[in-house]
Amino acid sequence: MELIADILLVAGALGAGFYCYILSRRLSRFNDLETGVGGAVAVLSVQVDDLTKTLEAAQNTAGASGAALETLTERAETVAKHLELMVASMHDLPAAAPKASEQKTPLGPIFRRHDATGASQ
Structure with a gap:
């Protein structure tokens, strides 16, 4: 037994x-680094590092663009205030008198003399 x-x-x-x-x-x-899951993990790790760097670059670019946009917005607001003041001051100006060439003169009938040959004088 x-x-x-x-x-x-x-x-x-x-x-x-x-x-x-x-x-x-x-x-x-x-776990083979060339053909197995270890290789896939290594490749994914490299891709994650690349994506992290790309994301940081995109965030830096977005920050710089945001700062530039903020500066341009402030300038636009300043110009808009100046334009508002100019338009407001235009209402205070007296109405301009029309120029002599723009004044309409009533034209009456026009008479011309003709000599015997028919030429006007």
Whole structure:
């Protein structure tokens, strides 16, 4: 009886050892840096670093654009205030008298003399 138990124990130990060997090979292929998941993780890590740098550059550009836009907005508000003052001061000016060339003169009938030949004088 003890012999059968020892044989089963050795068989179980050999089976567990073989199972561990197979798992070790699969795990080494899984973590391979060129073809396995390890390579994919390495590539994704590099891509994350690149995206982080790109995001920082975009944030810096957006900050600079925001500052420039704020400066332009302030200038536009200042110019708008000046224009409002100019328009308001235009209402205080007296109405300009029309120029002599723009004044309409009522024209009456025009008479011309003609000599005997028919030429006007």
